[in-house]
Amino acid sequence: MSHPDFLWRDPDPKPAYDVVVVGGGGHGLATAYYLARNHGITNVAVLEKGWLAGGNMARNTTIIRSNYLWDESAAIYEHALKLWEGLSDELDYDLQFSQRGVLNLAHTLGDVREGRRRVNANRLNGVDAEWLDADEVKKFCPIVDVSGRARYPVLGGTLQRRGGIAKHDHVAWALARKADAYGIDLIQGCEVTGFEIARGRVLAVETTRGRIAAGKVALAAAGHTSVLAAEAGIRLPLRSHPLQALVSELLEPVLDCVVMSNAVHVYVSQAHKGELVMGAGIDAYTSYGQRGAFHVVEDQMAAALELFPIFSRARVLRTWAGIVDVSPDASPIIGRTPVDGLYVNAGWGTGGFKATPGSGWVYAHTIAEDEPHPLAVPFALDRFTSGALIDEHGAAAVAH
Amino acid sequence: MMLLDCPFCGPRDENEFHYGGQAGVAYPEAPGELSDSEWAAYVFMRDNPRGWFHERWFHALGCRTWFTVERHTVTHEIRKAP
Numbered sequence: 001m002s003h004p005d006f007l008w009r010d011p012d013p014k015p016a017y018d019v020v021v022v023g024g025g026g027h028g029l030a031t032a033y034y035l036a037r038n039h040g041i042t043n044v045a046v047l048e049k050g051w052l053a054g055g056n057m058a059r060n061t062t063i064i065r066s067n068y069l070w071d072e073s074a075a076i077y078e079h080a081l082k083l084w085e086g087l088s089d090e091l092d093y094d095l096q097f098s099q100r101g102v103l104n105l106a107h108t109l110g111d112v113r114e115g116r117r118r119v120n121a122n123r124l125n126g127v128d129a130e131w132l133d134a135d136e137v138k139k140f141c142p143i144v145d146v147s148g149r150a151r152y153p154v155l156g157g158t159l160q161r162r163g164g165i166a167k168h169d170h171v172a173w174a175l176a177r178k179a180d181a182y183g184i185d186l187i188q189g190c191e192v193t194g195f196e197i198a199r200g201r202v203l204a205v206e207t208t209r210g211r212i213a214a215g216k217v218a219l220a221a222a223g224h225t226s227v228l229a230a231e232a233g234i235r236l237p238l239r240s241h242p243l244q245a246l247v248s249e250l251l252e253p254v255l256d257c258v259v260m261s262n263a264v265h266v267y268v269s270q271a272h273k274g275e276l277v278m279g280a281g282i283d284a285y286t287s288y289g290q291r292g293a294f295h296v297v298e299d300q301m302a303a304a305l306e307l308f309p310i311f312s313r314a315r316v317l318r319t320w321a322g323i324v325d326v327s328p329d330a331s332p333i334i335g336r337t338p339v340d341g342l343y344v345n346a347g348w349g350t351g352g353f354k355a356t357p358g359s360g361w362v363y364a365h366t367i368a369e370d371e372p373h374p375l376a377v378p379f380a381l382d383r384f385t386s387g388a389l390i391d392e393h394g395a396a397a398v399a400h
Numbered sequence: 401m402m403l404l405d406c407p408f409c410g411p412r413d414e415n416e417f418h419y420g421g422q423a424g425v426a427y428p429e430a431p432g433e434l435s436d437s438e439w440a441a442y443v444f445m446r447d448n449p450r451g452w453f454h455e456r457w458f459h460a461l462g463c464r465t466w467f468t469v470e471r472h473t474v475t476h477e478i479r480k481a482p
Contacts, residue, residue, distance in 0.1 A: 226448035237444035239421075240473075284419035288450045288474050293401045295415045328444045385440040 007173055008052075008180035013187050016213035017045045019367060020205055021220055022192050022228060024048025025057040026168070026353060027345055028220035029175040029186075030360020031367070036182035038361070039368035044184045045214075047207060049191035053172030056222050059322035060353040061245050061267060061279040063258055065102040065163030067122050067129055072378035072390050073331060074125035079375055080358025081162060087357055093174035095166045096272055102163030102258040103132070103141055105307070107152045111263055114394055115158045122160070130159045141257055143310050151306040152264050165258060165269050171356060195232045201340040202232070218343045218367050223288065223323030225346035234337050236346065237328050237384050241282040242292035242321040243350050244300075248314040250274035255308075262394070264303035276314060278304060282324065282350065292321040324349050329389040334363060335372045335380040343367050344381065402476055408463040420456030422446045423468040450474060 019035060021028045024046045035041040048054075064084055066077035088095045106115045115131065122129035133156045134146045146154040176186055187209070194206035195217065204213040221228055223240045251274050260267040265281040280300040283292040297319055305312055327333055327347035332355070334345050345363045348355060362373035372380060383389055402414040428434055428442055447453065453473050459465050471478045 224450070227450045230449075235441075235445050236448075237440075237446070239446060239448050240450075285471070286421075286448060286453060286455065286473050287476065289476055293414055295401055295413075384444045385436045387436075 007177040008186050011185045011187060013045060013047075013190060013207070013209055013212050014185065017185070018043040018215045019218060020044070020212060020214035020216070021046045021218045022205065023220035023222065024052045024186060024188065025055050025220065025222060026053065026172055026175070026356040027222070027348070027359045027363070029053065029172060029179060030356050031218060031220055031345070031363045032179040032184050032186075033175050033182075034360045034364035035368060036179065036184060038364055041368055042183045045212065046179070046184065046186045047190045047192055047205070047212070048186070048188045049208075051188050052176055052186060053169065056322040056324065056352065057168055057172050059245065059320055060168060061269070061277050062165045062168045062271075062353060063102065063163070063260070063267060063269065064097070064166055064354040065160050065258075066127050066354070067102070067104070067118060067158060067160045067163065068392055069118050069121050069394055070390050070392065071125060073392050074122065074127050076358055076362065076375045076379070077355060078125065078127050079361065080355045083357035083361065084166065085162075087171075087174075091174035091178055093170060093177070095170045095174060097164065097166040098272075099162050099164040100257050101140070101159055101161045102260065103137065103157050103159050105137070105144070105157045105259065105261045105263075106155050107261065107263045108155070112155050115156065118394070119158050128160055128162050130161070132157050132159050141255070141259055143255060143308055144259065145307060145309055152261070152303065163258065165271070167272065168353060192228060193231070195339075195342070197232060197339055202342045214341075216341045216343065216367055218345065218363065220345050220363070222346065222348065222352065223325045225325050225344065229337070229344065232337070232339050232342055234339065234342075236333065236344070236381070238325040238333075238347055239286055240288055240323050240325055241285070242287050242289065243279070243282050243324045244292040244296055244319060244321045245277065245279040246297060246319040247271070247275035247277050247317050248311075249317045251276065251314060254310065259307070261303070261307060264307070266300055266304045266307065268304060268308070275317065276311065282326065283321070288323055290321050290323055324352075326350070328384065330392040331390040332359070332379050333381050334359070334376040335366055336370070337381065402478065404457055404469065404478065405480070406459045406462060406465060407467050408465050409459060412459070412462060416459060416461040418458040418460045420458055420466065423454040423456050
């Protein structure tokens with residue numbers, strides 16, 4: 001028996017690169033891939049302090065959708081969704097991308113108004129969206145309790161049929177393999193500890209494996225972005241929180257769509273293997289501890305059982321948490337920073353996985369051209385000074 | 401579940417409290433003279449350290465006292481703010 005071929009090399013860092021991407025998660029890998037694919041930039045290193053895609057890329061609930069309220073968000077998330085639709089073919093890897101439909105339930109008259117408004121806004125932006133009344137919800141997802149006696153009465157819901165899930169590990173492996181094939185160095189066990197900056201321009205990164213010179217440095221470090229940016233003297237409007245999720249033991253197929261409930265902080269799908277995958281709201285406090293409190297999970301389970309009485313005998317297999325970087329308007333921060341040659345892509349908070357290819361696409365453009373991609377322009381850091389916020393707390397679906 | 405030491409009620413479970421974020425963020429002394437970027441700093445920018453952090457907690461389901469603790473954001477260890 002011989003070991004199967006490795007999907008990527010495990011190189012040591014070279015002394016210098018044109019672009020150093022900090023963070024080997026989904027967004028970092030997608031950025032590296034599109035730097036090569038779209039811009040011909042291949043003298044690139046992706047530095048990962050742990051192992052590839054072992055942070056939030058390994059911990060998310062894999063939901064993909066683009067039904068955001070505002071034009072700016074709809075444009076960037078829909079760009080990502082369109083890329084997802086061709087990504088398995090392009091990367092020559094089965095990402096198990098399954099457009100099984102994402103249902104967002106409405107439990108109050110306020111939810112109904114907000115949901116219908118979002119459906120209309122989505123349609124105006126070319127994003128597929130439908131409003132379902134309670135009977136139609138029942139038809140689409142028969143195991144949801146829509147009875148009048150329900151603790152959280154279901155008054156209707158929005159449906160994006162093109163939404164769904166993908167296999168997060170496959171996404172990371174497929175992007176890593178393609179990036180590696182372009183000659184990009186994916187360097188694991190290499191933590192960035194500081195930056196060498198002279199006359200307002202970044203020259204190199206200091207790492208646990210020595211100094212690496214860089215023409216450009218691109219942060220893609222999710223929950224740890226504030227810590228890195230502080231080393232470069234940059235303050236960002238981000239707060240890091242644990243976001244918990246869990247899976248049940250393996251079950252026969254029982255749920256063939258994604259169901260989210262903004263009001264009760266539950267989102268659930270059934271993975272291909274058979275586990276129910278559920279996510280909660282964030283733990284309220286600042287933390288880098290990659291774990292959260294049990295009462296958050298308990299509240300989430302209580303709500304899930306009210307919506308899905310059939311789950312009452314399912315058992316939790318494991319729970320975990322990732323550290324998410326939450327921005328004040330629940331929208332990402334993408335673009336240049338006050339330091340020349342240093343770029344930021346952060347603040348995706350609880351919803352970064354769905355954006356992986358779109359984020360990588362616009363970030364690679366921003367780095368290559370030293371000019372924000374048109375879709376990234378509204379997400380620049382200066383919106384917190386100008387006041388042009390993109391408030392997506394309603395569409396983010398997770399309590400912040 | 402963390403155990404937080406309310407100065408009035410003593411140690412209580414975390415879910416009796418609401419989180420108040422960074423401690424010591426004072427309202428600007430001369431708000432009329434602030435630039436846009438100074439306003440942005442006051443409204444949106446907060447410390448987000450990996451390590452010890454001074455933060456506010458509110459005993460919402462108890463005596464309703466606001467108080468400050470120092471907590472480590474990796475270990476969640478708590479010590480009284482000096």
